[in-house]
Amino acid sequence: MRPDLLLKVLAKFLIPFILIFAFYVQFHGDFSPGGGFQAGVIISAAAVLYVLAFGLELAERGIPLRALQYLSSTGILLYTGVGVACLLKGGNFLDYSVLLDNDVAGQHLGIILIELGVGITVASTLTLIFFTFAHWSRHS
Amino acid sequence: MIENHMTIMLVVLPMLAAPLIALLPSKNLSWGLAILTATLQLYLAVNVLLDVQGGTAIHYELGGWAPPWGISYRLDSLNGLMALLVCLINFVCLLYAKASIEAEIPGRKLGLFYATWQLVVTGLLGIVLTGDIFNLFVFLEISSLSTYALIGMGRQRQALMAAFQYLLSGTLGASFFLIGVGLCYAATGTLNMQDLASQIGQSDQPMTLYSGFAFLFTGLLLKAAIYPLHAWLPNVYQFSPQAVSALLSATSTKVALYVVVRCLLDVFGVEFSLSRLFADLLLLAGSLAILFGSLRAIQQTDLKRLLAYSSIAQLGYSVVGLGLLTVTGLSGALVHLFNHGITKAALFMGAGMLALGPGTTLLTRLAGGTHRPWLLLLFLTGGLSLIGFPGTVGFISKWMLALAAIEQGHWWLLVVILLGSLLAILYVWKFIETLYFVPQNPPETSTGPVPGRGMWLACGLLCLAIVYFGLDTRFTLGVAMDAARQLLGVHP
C-alpha cells in the first residue's frame, strides 16, 4: 500500500464538500456571514489540499498558472465593471440600485456580481501564490 | 454626465486598467494602455483642480450611501493639488518607464509590472481622494503592497531584501495607523473624516481619542519617512527599478505627508492636535531632518542613495512648514511637496539614464558623463532646485518657509533653512563634480542601451516644469494658499 493512499482518498472525498461549502458561503454572503473573500479562501484551500495530495504537476494540468493569472484579473474587472456599469446607468459608482428597473433587484444583482468578482480574484490569487511558492521550493 | 464622476474616475480608471493590462498579450500594448490611462487621469486631475479652485469642495458618495454611513470622497484644493501631483508624476514616469524598464526587467514580466504600477497609482489616488479614514487605510495597503512588488523587481540582488525591509517597516507603520483608527472609532463611533472632525470636541473619552491620535500620527510619520522614522527609505530608493524610484520619491512620501496634514488640521483640528508642544516637536523633527538628511547625503557614494537622503532632508522642510502653523508656512509646506516632487522625480530619472549602461548608480562608476552633456542640464536644474535657487521651484517653497520662520520670529529656523541650502550645495556639487569633472578611468567604452526618446521627453518635461513653476507661481502657490487658508480656517 502506498503511504499516501489514505491521504489521496480522503482528499478526493473532501474536496467536493469544501467546494460546495465555498459556494454556499459565496452566494449567501449578501444575507448571512460570509462573502466573496471567505469563499475565495475556502476554494483556494481546496486547491492547496489537492496539490498536497496529488502533486503540483497534476494540479497544474487542471489549473494552469496562466489561467489563474487570467482569472485573478477577470475578478477585478468584474468588480470594477459593475461599478462602471452603475456609472453608465446614471448612478454613482457602485450604486447598484440603478442596475435594473427595480431598485431591490438591482441591489441583489449588483452585490452578487461584486461578491463573485471578489471570490474569483481571491481564490485565484491565493492559489497562484501557493503555486508560485511551491515552484520555488522545488527549485531550491 | 462624466463631470459629476470625475473624482471617482481618477481612482477607477487605473483600477480598471490594472487587470486589463495584466491580460494584454504584448508589452507594447500594456504600456500603451497604461499611458492612455495616465493621460486621461492627468486631464481629469487638471479639471477637478480647476473646479475646486477658490475654496469650493466636491463631494462624492460611493454607492449613493450618504456619509457618515457610506464612504464619501471629498475633493478640495489640498487634495486636488496632491491628485495633480500624483497624476502628473505617473504620466511622466510612465513615459520614462518604457525604455528604462525594458532594460531592467525581463519582457514576460512587463505586463505584470505595469499592472502593479496601476495598482500603486490606484492606492495613492484613493488615499488622496477618500473622505473616509478606514477607506484610506485600505488604499494605503493597496499602494504599499503593490509598491513592495515593484521594488522587488529591481535589477540588483539587494532589491528583494529592500522590498522585504520596506514590507516590514511599512506594515509597522500601517499597523500603528490602524490601531489609531480603531481607537478613534472606539471613542467617536464614526470613520468619516468630516463626521470625526465634528465629534472630536464632544467625545467623552478624550484619553482614548488622544491615544488613537498618537498612534495614527506616528504610523503616518513612519510612512512619510519623517525623521527619526526615516531609516527604511534609502534602501528602498536605492534598489528600486529606476522608474519606480522616480515615482515613489515624488509621490509616496508626499501622499503620506498629505495624510498627516489632513489628519492634523482637518480631522483633529488645530486646537486638538497642535498644542504648542506638538508644533514645536514638528519644528524640531523637521529641522533635524534637514540637517541630518543633508549631512548624510554628503557622505553617500551612490547617486540614488544620495538623492534618497536628500529626500529625507527635503521632507524636513515641509514638516517645518507644517509645524509653523501659519498660512505662509503651511502653504510653503504644501507647495514644497509639489515642487520637491517634480524636482526629485527629474533627478531620479537622470540617475536612471546614467545607470542604463553600467547598471549601477555608484558615483565612481558613473564618472565621466561628459558624453551626455544634456543630462548635465537636467542635473543642474534639479540640483539648483534642491538648493533653492531662484528661478527654480525649490526657491519658491524655501522663500515661503523662510518668510514664515521670520514672521514667527524663529530665527534659529531661518538659520536651519539656509544652512540646509548650503549643505545641499555640497551634495549637489558632489554628484555634479563626480559625474562631469572627474575623468573616468578607464574611459567609457561600453555601448550599453541608449536612453529612449520617451526618457528624454519625460526629463525635458520635468525640467521645464521645474523652471516654469519656479517663475510663474500663480497656479501652484495659489492652490497651496487656498488649501492653507481652508485648513487653518483663515478667510482672505
Next chain:
Amino acid sequence: MSGFFDKANHIKWILRSFYGLCVLLLVLDFLLHRHHYLQIEKIPAFYPLFGFVACVTLVVVAKWMRRLLKRDEDYYDG
C-alpha cells in the same frame, strides 16, 4: 642670442639714468611750490622719504612674516 638687458653696460646706464631722475625729482621738491593740505606734507622731501621708507618697511615686515607663515608648497594637500 643675448638681449638688450643681458649686457651689464646697458643695465648700468639704465640704473644711472634712473638715479638721475630720482635726484631731479628730489631737487624739484625744493624748487617748485607744492600745495600743502596737511601739516605732515610740509616736511621737506616728504613724498620721496615716505616712498622709500614705506617700501623698505614693507619688505622687512614681509620677510619677517614669511618666517612665520611660510609652509611647504603641498601643505594643504598633505
Next chain:
Amino acid sequence: MMAEYPPFLNFYLAALFYLLLSPLFGPRLRFLLPLVPLLSLGQLIILSPDASWSWQLASLSMEWLRVDKLSLLFGYLFHLAAFIGFVYALHVKDTLQQVSALLYAGSALGAVFSGDLLSLFLFWEMMAVSSSGLVFARQTQTARGAGIRYLIVQVLSGVLLLSGALVQFQQTGTLRFDAMQADGIAGGLILFAFGIKCAFPLLHNWLVDAYPESTASGTLFLSAFTTKVAVYALARGFAGTELLVYIGAIMTCFPIFYAVIENDLRRVLAYSLINQLGFMVCGVGLGTALALNGAVAHAFADVIFKGLLFMSMGAVLHRVGHTLGSDLGGLHKTMPKSTLLCIIGAGSISAFPLFSGFVTKSMIMSAMIEAGHDWLWLALLFASAGVFHHAGIKIPFFAFFAHDRGLRPKEAPVHMLFAMSMSAFLCLLIGMFPQLLYRLLPWQMNYWPYDLTHTLTQLQLLFFSALAFVWLNKQGIYPPELRSVNLDSDWLYRKYLPNMARWLWSVREFTQPGIARVQSVILRPFSHQSGLTAFDTSQLLLKLLLGLAILIGIGLLSSDLFN
C-alpha cells in the same frame, strides 16, 4: 521700444544658443562670441533712460531693469570687459568655459540693473554658480578644490543677502534696493554679504584661493565682474558708511605684505586686486560725491588695468604652463610685446601720471584729505607705494626680466595681443583724457587730477619706491621668490577644521567597535547575503521601533499636559 529689456537677456540667450548650436557647428562658433557684448552694448546705448522691466513672482515684484547713471556706468564697463575677455579667449574650445563666461557676464549685468534685493540675490547666485564653472574649467585637482571652496563662500554670501532681504521684507514690506543703514539686522546681513563678495579682510580668501587656479581667460573674467558688482552694490546701498573707510584702509594695506612674499604671480595679482578694492571701499565709505565718483571710476579703471595684467600673466601661463615667479625670468626676449603691454598695465595700477590709475585713484586720495582722515590717508599713501612695489615692479620684473631661466616660449597669440592692446590703449586713453571717463560718472563734481602738486608728489613717491626696490635688491635684502604656501585666514577652514573633524572622527572610531560588538551580541546576524543582510534589517527595525516608541511616548505623555 524694442530695446527696452534687461541687457542680461542678450547674454543668457547667447549662452542658450551656444549650448544648442555647439553640437552642430562645433567650436567654430566661438568666433561669434565677441559680437555678443558688442551688439548688447548697442542695445544699452539706445536704451531709454526711463526704461523699466519687472517680473511678478508670487506676491513679489522683481525689477530687472533700473537705469540710472550708476548702473549705466557699470553696464558699459561690463560690456567692455566682456568684449575684451571674449577676444582674449578666442583660442578656447571648451563649451563649459564659453557658456559659463556668457552667463557670468550676463549675471553681472543683471545684478547692476536690478532694482530690488530679490533680483540682486538671483543674479548674485547666478554669478556664483556660473563663475565657479570658470574655475572648474581648469580641470585639475587643485582647481576643483579651490572651486568648491569658492562656490561655497560665494553662495554663503548669497544666502546672507537672501536672509537680509527676507528680514527687510518682513520689517518694511518692500524689497527695493536703495541706500540702507548698516546698523540693524537687515542692513548688517546685507553688508556682510556684500563684504564677502568685496573680499573684506578675513573674508577675502576665496579670491586669492580661486582666481589663480582658473584658466588664463577664466581669471580675466573673474577679475572683471564679481568684486566690481560688490563695489557697485556697496556704492548703491552703503554710500557714506563710516565703517567702510576703516575696512577699506585695512584692505589696501594688509594684502601687499602677502603680495611681496607670494610666489605665484597670478596670486600676487589677486592680492593686489584686494588692495585696489580697498581704495574703492574707502571711497564708498567716505560717501562724498568726489569719493563715490572716485570709487566707481577706480573700479572702471581697475577692471581694465587689472585685466591687462591678468591677461599678460595669462599669456605666460598659456605659453609656459605656470606663473611661478621662482621659475620664470627672461621672457622679454621672446615675448617683447607682452612685456611692453604688461608694463603699461603695471604703470596704470601703480598710478603713474598719464596712466588710468592715476586719474581715478587721486580722486579717492583727495576726498580722503577733504574728509579729514589724516592717518588713513597716510595708510593709503603707504599702500600706493606698496602697490607699485609688488604689482608695478614685481610682476613685470620677475616674469619678464630677473634671472634668465632659459625659457624661450613663443610670443602670445595674436588675439591675446589684440585684446591686451585694446586694454592698454584704454589705460592710456583714460590716463591722458580723463574727462572721457569723468563725463560718465554718476555724481556731480569738479575735479582735475593733473595739477603740479599731484603730478610731482606722485612721481616722487613712485620713483623713490622704485629706488627702495633697487637698493634692497642690490643689498640682497629683497626676499627671493620661493616655492611655498603662505598661511592666510583660509588656514582655519582648510587645516584647522578638517583636523578637528578628523580628531572627532577618530574618537568615533575608537568607540565604534565596542558599540558594534554590543549590537552584534544582541542581534546576531543569521545570514550573510551581499549588501543587505538580515542583520541590517533587524537594525532597521530596531531603529524604527525606537523612533516609534519615543514619539508615542512623547505623544502620550504630552496628553497629560494637554488635559
